[in-house]
Amino acid sequence: MEGFGVHTSMWTMTWDQAGCEKAVAKARAYGMDFLEIALLDPPNVDAAHSRSVLEAAGMRAVCSLGLPQEVWASRNPEGAVDFLTIALDKCAAMGAEALSGVVYGGIGERSGKPPTRAELDNVADALTRAARHARSLGLLFGIEPVNRYETHLLNTGWQAVEMIERIGAENMFIHLDTYHMNIEEKGIAQGIIDAREHLRYIHLSESDRGTPGAGTIAWDEIFSALRAVGFKGGLAMESFINMHAEIAEGLSVWRPVASGEAEVMENGLPFLRNKARQYGLI
Numbered sequence: 024m025e026g027f028g029v030h031t032s033m034w035t036m037t038w039d040q041a042g043c044e045k046a047v048a049k050a051r052a053y054g055m056d057f058l059e060i061a062l063l064d065p066p067n068v069d070a071a072h073s074r075s076v077l078e079a080a081g082m083r084a085v086c087s088l089g090l091p092q093e094v095w096a097s098r099n100p101e102g103a104v105d106f107l108t109i110a111l112d113k114c115a116a117m118g119a120e121a122l123s124g125v126v127y128g129g130i131g132e133r134s135g136k137p138p139t140r141a142e143l144d145n146v147a148d149a150l151t152r153a154a155r156h157a158r159s160l161g162l163l164f165g166i167e168p169v170n171r172y173e174t175h176l177l178n179t180g181w182q183a184v185e186m187i188e189r190i191g192a193e194n195m196f197i198h199l200d201t202y203h204m205n206i207e208e209k210g211i212a213q214g215i216i217d218a219r220e221h222l223r224y225i226h227l228s229e230s231d232r233g234t235p236g237a238g239t240i241a242w243d244e245i246f247s248a249l250r251a252v253g254f255k256g257g258l259a260m261e262s263f264i265n266m267h268a269e270i271a272e273g274l275s276v277w278r279p280v281a282s283g284e285a286e287v288m289e290n291g292l293p294f295l296r297n298k299a300r301q302y303g304l305i
Contacts, residue, residue, distance in 0.1 A: 024085060024120050024163065024223055026056025027296060027305055030261040033284060036061050043073050047080050053288055057083040059259045060119065065109045070116035077118055085224070085257065086114045087124030087167070087198075095128050096149035097142035097176060103127075107153040115160040122157065123165030123198040123224060125174065126150070127186070132174045146176060147189055154192035165198040165224055168214070170206040178207045180214030180222075187221050196223035200261070201240050205230055211241045212248035219252035226261040227295050233262055234287050236294035246302040254304065260295055262287045 034049050035042035038060055050058045058077075062068065065088070077084055088110060094102035107126060114122045127146045134142075150166065157164035166186060168177040177183055183197045197218040204214045215222060227245075230238035299305040 024057070024257040025255060026083075026257065027299065028057035028059055028085070028257055028259040029053070029055050029292075030059045030087075030226070030259055031061050033260075033262060033287065036063065038062060038064070038068055038073070040069055040072050043069075043076050047076050047082050049284075051080045051082055053292065055082070057085060057120075057257065057259075059261070060084055060086045060117075062086040062088045062110055062113065062122070065106070065113045068113050068117070070113050073117040084117065084119040085121045085123060085259075086110070086117070086119045087122070089125035089130040090128055092129055092132075095132055096146045097128055097132070097138070098145070100145040100149040103149040104152045107149070108156055111153065111157050111160055111162060111164075114162055119162070121163035121165060121196075121224070123163075123196075124167050125169055126153065126164070127166055128174050128176050130169070130173050132176065133172075134175050136175070138176050142176065143186075147186065150186070150195075151190050151192065154190060154195050158192065158194045163194050163196055163223065164192070165196045167198040167200060167226075168203060168207070169200065170203045173203075178203070180204070180208065180216075180218035184218055184221060195221070196256075197221040198224040198226070200226035200228055201245055202226070202228035202230065202232055202261075205240055210244075212244045215245070215248040215252060215254075219254075222252065222254060223256035224259065225249070225254075225256065226259050228261040229291070233291075235260060235262070235291035237290070242295075242298050246298045246304065249304055250302045258295070258299060258304065260287075260292060262291060
């Protein structure tokens with residue numbers, strides 16, 4: 024899971040055959056090391072086709088998702104395990120290296136109160152069983168803390184550490200995101216410091232989710248912290264250009280965050296690559 028990647032939202036949020044072929048071709052053209060696939064509808068993914076296209080392009084992949092409301096782990100751990108089992112099976116069949124994201128809940132899951140012991144117990148139970156299945160498939164399994172407006176369950180690097188150490192699965196890791204860290208951490212790099220022993224993946228996302236380098240994220244602080252902790256994981260640029268209506272609602276993306284693919288890939292991508300080189304991460 025090392026190197027520089029990009030989230031498929033740059034080109035598609037529908038992982039069908041057409042979306043797969045477009046995203047893989049584009050990622051290869053931009054010289055990406057891997058592609059992060061938004062696995063929003065696991066049962067209907069043509070895994071054999073995806074694997075064939077990825078292998079033909081020499082493109083590595085990881086997958087990410089958030090749980091649908093009917094199987095939020097805090098309320099329905101059995102349903103969450105069933106959904107994650109299907110998603111993990113698809114990841115393995117596609118040849119992906121990991122499944123990560125808001126695998127413990129849904130984007131927009133808020134109770135209006137702090138998480139209860141029962142909710143966190145349910146989440147831990149579901150993730151423990153999902154991690155066990157992931158390990159049987161040779162997959163890594165990550166959790167991504169996100170901001171308070173998207174969930175009340177896990178918002179900071181430290182909360183992710185508590186959950187992952189409670190579960191104790193060797194194949195689990197923490198997946199941070201600079202957009203969320205910018206909202207939730209005491210300092211933009213605090214999550215990196217807290218999560219360092221478990222940190223294997225990070226979303227490089229601007230303060231408005233648009234073009235990296237054109238917002239207010241303190242990129243030098245982010246990259247210097249990654250270097251300081253000896254980060255060796257995946258660096259994934261995430262900018263939301265193509266959005267399903269339901270995803271846009273959950274993320275509160277109400278206006279264009281960039282003029283299009285060219286702005287992000289021709290300005291934001293070189294900016295992040297240069298920073299990563301400056302700090303010896305690639």
